[in-house]
Amino acid sequence: MFSGFMVNTWTEATIVALVAGVVGFFVVLRGSAFVAHAVPNGSFAGAAGASLLGINAIVGLGVFSLLGALGIGVLGRRGRHDVVTALALVFMLGLGALFVSMSAEYEPEIYSLLFGEVLGISNTEVGPTAALAVVSIAAVAFLYRPLMLSSVLPEAGEARGVSAFRIELCFLVVVALATTMTVPVVGTLLIFSLMIGAPAAARSFTDRPLRAIVLSVAIALATVWAAIAIAYTTDRPVGFFVAAIGALSYAAGRAWAAWRRSRATTRPRDLESAR
Amino acid sequence: MSASLASLFAPGFFGSSTVHVALLVGAVVALVAGAVGVFTVMRGQSFAGEALGDIQTTGGSGAFLVSVPLLWGYVAVSVVAAAAMELIGIQRARGRDLATGIVLGVALGLAALFLSLLATSQNTTGAPFTILFGSMFVIASSTIPLILLLSAIVATVVAILYRPLLLGSVSAELAAARGIPVRLVGALYLLALALSVALAAMTIGTILSTALLIGPAATALRLTRRPGAAILAAGVIGIGAMWLGIVLAYDSYDWPPIHQGWPVSFFVVSIIFALYLLAGVPRLWRARRRGGNPAVVAGEG
Numbered sequence: 001m002f003s004g005f006m007v008n009t010w011t012e013a014t015i016v017a018l019v020a021g022v023v024g025f026f027v028v029l030r031g032s033a034f035v036a037h038a039v040p041n042g043s044f045a046g047a048a049g050a051s052l053l054g055i056n057a058i059v060g061l062g063v064f065s066l067l068g069a070l071g072i073g074v075l076g077r078r079g080r081h082d083v084v085t086a087l088a089l090v091f092m093l094g095l096g097a098l099f100v101s102m103s104a105e106y107e108p109e110i111y112s113l114l115f116g117e118v119l120g121i122s123n124t125e126v127g128p129t130a131a132l133a134v135v136s137i138a139a140v141a142f143l144y145r146p147l148m149l150s151s152v153l154p155e156a157g158e159a160r161g162v163s164a165f166r167i168e169l170c171f172l173v174v175v176a177l178a179t180t181m182t183v184p185v186v187g188t189l190l191i192f193s194l195m196i197g198a199p200a201a202a203r204s205f206t207d208r209p210l211r212a213i214v215l216s217v218a219i220a221l222a223t224v225w226a227a228i229a230i231a232y233t234t235d236r237p238v239g240f241f242v243a244a245i246g247a248l249s250y251a252a253g254r255a256w257a258a259w260r261r262s263r264a265t266t267r268p269r270d271l272e273s274a275r
Numbered sequence: 276m277s278a279s280l281a282s283l284f285a286p287g288f289f290g291s292s293t294v295h296v297a298l299l300v301g302a303v304v305a306l307v308a309g310a311v312g313v314f315t316v317m318r319g320q321s322f323a324g325e326a327l328g329d330i331q332t333t334g335g336s337g338a339f340l341v342s343v344p345l346l347w348g349y350v351a352v353s354v355v356a357a358a359a360m361e362l363i364g365i366q367r368a369r370g371r372d373l374a375t376g377i378v379l380g381v382a383l384g385l386a387a388l389f390l391s392l393l394a395t396s397q398n399t400t401g402a403p404f405t406i407l408f409g410s411m412f413v414i415a416s417s418t419i420p421l422i423l424l425l426s427a428i429v430a431t432v433v434a435i436l437y438r439p440l441l442l443g444s445v446s447a448e449l450a451a452a453r454g455i456p457v458r459l460v461g462a463l464y465l466l467a468l469a470l471s472v473a474l475a476a477m478t479i480g481t482i483l484s485t486a487l488l489i490g491p492a493a494t495a496l497r498l499t500r501r502p503g504a505a506i507l508a509a510g511v512i513g514i515g516a517m518w519l520g521i522v523l524a525y526d527s528y529d530w531p532p533i534h535q536g537w538p539v540s541f542f543v544v545s546i547i548f549a550l551y552l553l554a555g556v557p558r559l560w561r562a563r564r565r566g567g568n569p570a571v572v573a574g575e576g
Binding site: 028090097101197244 | 329387548
């Protein structure tokens, strides 16, 4: 489990969990679960197109997730945000369907794109992933204060000269970057559960943002490591275990929050009420 | 005129019973999805619609696994998922996305498991593709009565709930003040949504079913603000996109590069997306002429 080709898997998964934990915290805080679902899912078309043209899948993923994220951001300014997200997503998926139908041997290919393929990670993939991870975490760190402000109190942010639209675009680009690197490992459909489950659980355990980010990364790491170990031994898709463990940790978080509320009903829930 | 019509409809189009089934089912499903979709857009529940669509993948792969008709799998899973979302708390606007997301994550995990079981246990080549992207041309004519029945149920639920649902979609407080059981209405609506998504999944596939639900409805709501007219317009747009998609897909059998037909879903989704963008043009243009800020004028549409 820890030798040879599996080393790349463990490294890659660890990087993915780090990024998903950090970016996911803001996804949950901003209520952008739909976008976090749509961008990775839609980027599937990019990977399918890349394999049709015979270029590296990560290029296709990057192009499509960036185009998708920016398209949602720009169109969402005019129309309803959730409607635009849904339509952009299905349009990209429709393209994906077309590309997949055009390439001859599609089944294992789409399967691993949609649900992840932990065992097929080569040495050449670890480098770009690490680079993208550094960029997206650096971007979050750089944007931390304005991002926090515009997520929690958008009006106050605008008053202080933080354009909610510009922050939204930056955030979408970060989501797109995170998507590009995580999709090859856990798949387009399930990166989402990593980005939502762990941070949502972390937020029920603590109200402080920094502590929640650290906890969210820790839960994401534990989820991914456990999922890979189980997937390796059972030979079943890693995505299933990621989703199951993610949901379990969210349930645990909810139970903990409910228990704490019942013990101290007088104390307001700081972060929740601050939104 | 007749020459251009002849070039639009490939030979044999009107004689094929597969095409008849596709046209009939497509129209019925587009009507139902349009009506439910208008409320989905008004209530801001596109994510729930999208999630319920994706969740059908679990139902579809489960149905293949235990060899029951696809539609049964779709309906069963979709109703269960809608109930789970309702229980976790979809009725509160703030926790809604999270509740939807968590249910979606679990269901997709299960779908991954089912598909992997399918791949190892049975020889069902093409099953994942049929489930994910749909196939209008492989709908068995034996499922038509069931599709019609489910469509009738959804249409009845929407018709009965029409007024309370409308009021609840515009203002939940006002509806509650008028003595409307908002939560019950919301739950019944979610059930109708689940059923119509299951129907849409039959035609254009699980992960694209949202297009049929949201696209025509959002386009219609950009054109008119009256809900009744919007439902009608959404139905017309949906049927138009569906039928044009079927015609083009039928034509595409001799298009490059593969000569085996482009997917119907691709055409339907692209037409819907283009119509939505086009419907935004008049307002944008009016706003430009008035010199106002288009973002403000376009408002919520």
